[in-house]
Every structure is written in structure tokens, then in C-alpha cells.
Amino acid sequence: MTINHKKTMQTKPLRFLCSLCSIAITTWFSHAAETSHQTPNIIVILADDVGWGDAGCYGATKVKTPHIDRLAREGQRFLDGHASAACCTPTRYSLITGQYSWRQNAMGLNKGVAAGDSPLLISPSMTTAPGLLKQAGYQTAMIGKWHLGFGVDRPDYNGELHPGPLEIGFHEFFGIPATNDRIPTVFVRNHRVVGLDASDPIHVSYDKEEAQKLGLSPFAAGRNRIGWGKGGKSAWWKDADIADTHMRECIQFLERNQNRKFFLMFTPHDVHAPTIPHPRFAGSSGLGNRTDMLHELDASIGAILQTLDRLNLAKDTLVIYSSDNGAYVTDEKDHKPNGPYRGKKSQLWEGGHRVPFITRWLGHISSGERKELVSTIDIPATICGAAGVKLPQNALPDSYNLFPSLRGETNAPMRDHLVVMSGTGHLALRSGNWKYMPNLNLADGWQAGKNKQDAPARPALYDLAKDPGESQNLFSQQVQVAKKMADLLEKTRAQPVTRPQ
Ligand code: CA
Numbered sequence: 436m437t438i439n440h441k442k443t444m445q446t447k448p449l450r451f452l453c454s455l456c457s458i459a460i461t462t463w464f465s466h467a468a469e470t471s472h473q474t475p476n477i478i479v480i481l482a483d484d485v486g487w488g489d490a491g492c493y494g495a496t497k498v499k500t501p502h503i504d505r506l507a508r509e510g511q512r513f514l515d516g517h518a519s520a521a522c523c524t525p526t527r528y529s530l531i532t533g534q535y536s537w538r539q540n541a542m543g544l545n546k547g548v549a550a551g552d553s554p555l556l557i558s559p560s561m562t563t564a565p566g567l568l569k570q571a572g573y574q575t576a577m578i579g580k581w582h583l584g585f586g587v588d589r590p591d592y593n594g595e596l597h598p599g600p601l602e603i604g605f606h607e608f609f610g611i612p613a614t615n616d617r618i619p620t621v622f623v624r625n626h627r628v629v630g631l632d633a634s635d636p637i638h639v640s641y642d643k644e645e646a647q648k649l650g651l652s653p654f655a656a657g658r659n660r661i662g663w664g665k666g667g668k669s670a671w672w673k674d675a676d677i678a679d680t681h682m683r684e685c686i687q688f689l690e691r692n693q694n695r696k697f698f699l700m701f702t703p704h705d706v707h708a709p710t711i712p713h714p715r716f717a718g719s720s721g722l723g724n725r726t727d728m729l730h731e732l733d734a735s736i737g738a739i740l741q742t743l744d745r746l747n748l749a750k751d752t753l754v755i756y757s758s759d760n761g762a763y764v765t766d767e768k769d770h771k772p773n774g775p776y777r778g779k780k781s782q783l784w785e786g787g788h789r790v791p792f793i794t795r796w797l798g799h800i801s802s803g804e805r806k807e808l809v810s811t812i813d814i815p816a817t818i819c820g821a822a823g824v825k826l827p828q829n830a831l832p833d834s835y836n837l838f839p840s841l842r843g844e845t846n847a848p849m850r851d852h853l854v855v856m857s858g859t860g861h862l863a864l865r866s867g868n869w870k871y872m873p874n875l876n877l878a879d880g881w882q883a884g885k886n887k888q889d890a891p892a893r894p895a896l897y898d899l900a901k902d903p904g905e906s907q908n909l910f911s912q913q914v915q916v917a918k919k920m921a922d923l924l925e926k927t928r929a930q931p932v933t934r935p936q
Contacts (some may be wrong), residue, residue: 476752477698483707486762488774497770502737513805516792521813522858524548526759532817533831544862550641551617553584562830564815565604568698576607579702592637609684615704621670624878630670637667674711682735693746705732746755757788781858781880800841832932848935864924868900871920
């Protein structure tokens, strides 16, 4: 009896361990069953207001971007990559949800950008790419500019900033709430403002009347900003240190998670206004602060790539680099921020939304130049594809999984059309070489005057293969093509899901 009892005592933990092993093996197989490849760590870097021509690998000669160029050399450089919108918030929404932002009826998504007192613009009930990666076992972090709001009605900067990034799929968040030119000028970690002194609470308003009533001021952290605020002085950032602060957080995240699968979304504030580079970059381009900030951006990306090298993770990590919209200037002496493309940030012209788009996974995706039409809205399905995550039906509804194509599958579905949105919520359609705008009067985005908006609509059609600068409106000559494009735009607007299922 004694022996039997002892046997029982010994076998119980063994059985328990075996059943644990069996669960682990079953889980591994069920995950492996969907994945025919090794799944990588994932880093998505989305720069701010960086144009197509703002890197050496896209033709720039006056600014030096050795680390972005290295990514391009070791990966795939897309020539026809687009932000899904020509300004910050809508592109960032689509980057996380895979849904065209204009399908949502909220300020900041169907036009304009979010204010610094915006509620969270992504419903926590929505399926998101970070949420799917989290479910698949990835440690998920968002570091950098958020600009998608906090809270249900408005953010509580003195209490819990809830819901926010942590409620839509990220395990951790560190960064700036909106833009570097918007109040409040503080860093947030997870649900709290960093370094806030409770005796000097933060007040924020984007309503002039309310701001006046509360005695709020546009002055914060050394200069005037957009919005009005008061208090929180102990938490104010120093503009010139924002890039280094974000970079340090990224490196620490990589070091902490080097032995597990991770997803890092890094959204630098470079090169959004106010352009205040760290003193070690000031004057480095000889062209001005914005291009000095490009050097700062490149150095941050270099620090991340060097960290991957140091931790021996470069061959285990897919890196994607792009920008949230085109540059807001078109000419800086001998430098053309948007390359040969017409227009700038907020506009429907190519310069508003055609951006750098680079993918690298050393040893797993070949290097080279790609001419296919791709967009930042494709990043969510692509990273889920890389992670072997099977998308739930209708999840990430407008996002194409580029991963099979990145891996060299020749028959992989690529997008044959793309809708892009201006900063004023107006749409244009790309398909093949063609670009269609229902109303040319609105192409200038935030710069389109009211008289233009009230004028009768003038449709426009451009052949970008022959006319990349969009100077010849072919609408009257190419009536059939224009009609096809107009119909496709209407169909895309009406269809809630456009990705291949
Ligand atoms: Ca931007």
C-alpha cells in the first residue's frame, strides 16, 4: 500500500506535467498548422511628414540617410507606396485597424486630425493588428506619437488615460499624446502622464470659449502650440529631446523582449513641426531644421538596427518603414522632399500621400525594387500574415496581406486599386497608372480656398506613367477610363470589405 501510495504521489506531478506538455504541443501544432514559415519579430516604423524624396535611397543627395538606405539595400524598396491619407490621424487609424478611415464618421478620421483632447478614435471592440498579434503570443508595444485620442468622452490627463493604446491591442505604450505642436506637451506611459505633480494639474481644451473661461494659454514647454492648456509643468517635454527619449524606450523594449516574440510599432515625431532637432543634429544638413530632423530620424532608425544586430535578432525580425503622409514643403534649396511629385501634406496630389515604403527581413525576403501599388493600410494584414495569424472574417477589412508577395510568391494577390484621402476628407482613386479625382477643386487639401470648395465639381484624370507630376488632366480625352475609375471609387465606398478573403 505504501509503495502504491508513493507511486501515486510520484505519478501525479508527472501526469500534470505531461498534460501541460500535451496542451503546449497541441497549441504549438495548431499555431504551426497555419504557418508554413518561421514567424518573425516585427518592427513597424512610421515616420511623421516624411516625403517620398526624403531619403538617399529615393534619390535625395543633400540629406544623408545611411540607415534608411541600409534598410532599402537589404530589403525591398517600393516606388509606388502610399499613406492611406494625406495627414496624420487617419493614416494611423488605418495602420492599426486595416480599415479606410473615411468609413468612420468622426472628426480626425473622415477629415482633419485629432485634437489633443480627442476621445479614443478606435473602438476597443474592433479587431486590430496589435490585438491579433497579442493573441498570437507577441509582446506588443507602441512607442512614439499616438494621435488617436484617449478616454470615452475626453482624456483625463490627471488620472487614468483609459481607454487608450492598451485597450486596443498593445501591452505597453510610451509616447506623446497627439503631435509635437499640440497641447499637452507631456509624455504618457501606459495610462498615466509621466512626471506629473498632482499639485499642478493639467487642463486642456481645444474650444476657444472654454479655454478663455478657464484662463488657458497656447503657451507650453517654451513656445506657442495648437490648443490651450494650463498646468503640468513638471511633466513638460523638451522638444529637442523627444527623439532620443523615444529611441531609448525602443531599445529598452528590444532588450527586455529579446528572448520572446515581439511587435514594436515605433512612430517617431520626426519630422513634424515644430522642427527642433537635438543640438547634435542642428545645422547638419545645411538646409534647415526639417532636414536636420531627417538626420535625427535616420539616427534613431540606425540605433534600432544596431540594437537588432547586437542582440543577434536581425535575421529574426521583419522591419517595415514608411511615413504617415507626404512632406509639407515641396522645395528646400536643392532638396525635393516629395521627389518629382506634385503637392504636399493634406493634398490629393501624389506629394500628399506617396511615401517611402521599405520592408526588410534578412535571409527571408529578397532585396530589390518593387513597382506595385502598396499602402500603409496594407501593413496590418501583412504583419498578421508574417505572424501566421489567420484573419477573422471581415477583420482588417481594407488591408491586403503583402507577405506572400514579399516572400516571392508570384501569384500572391496584390491590390489593383487604392483609395487615398486628403486632409479635408476628399477622396481620389489610384488604379494601374491612372489617378482619378472626382473634384479637382479640392485637390489642394487644407490649402483649397472656400471659393474653390463651393465651385462646381471638375473631375480629373491623370496618367502617372506619362505624367507623374499630374499636369495634364485627361478627363475629357479618356472618358471610358474616367467612367470606370468613378464607378470603382463608388463601389469601393459602398463595399465595407475590400481585401481578398
Ligand atoms: Ca503626419
